[in-house]
Amino acid sequence: MTETRGPGWAPVFLSYAAFVLVGLGAGIGGILIPAQMADYGVDEATIGITFPTAMAVVPDLVEPRLVATAIGLMNGVSVLGGAGLPWLAGRLAQHVGIWTLMPFALALSLxxxxxWRLMVARTAPAPVPQE
Known part of the structure; x- marks a missing residue:
């Protein structure tokens, strides 16, 4: 019988599902109430959980001498994605059709x-053999 340590896949999946539900709630709320009230704090709440978690995982993924570089690279790529992906979504919607936004968002979510699944698999400790 082997025993594994670490959070495993279920907590990551549940937290991701919670983020999706929060996003859907904010989107529906944005239709029903003014956008300033619906979006207030939702982005900060989800980023406030995801970003520190990612930073805490980095030391387990790279050599100690590369931790600062890896965090800087992750930060830079996130800024590029935050600037480029909304632009790409707008271009798709403008030139192909507004119907492309949901498949685009779904593809980015997947x-x-x-x-995240790859990060969890890579940081999961090896099973501890039972004697």
Missing amino acids: LQLGV
């Missing part, structure tokens, strides 16, 4: 889920 990509993010896949990246």
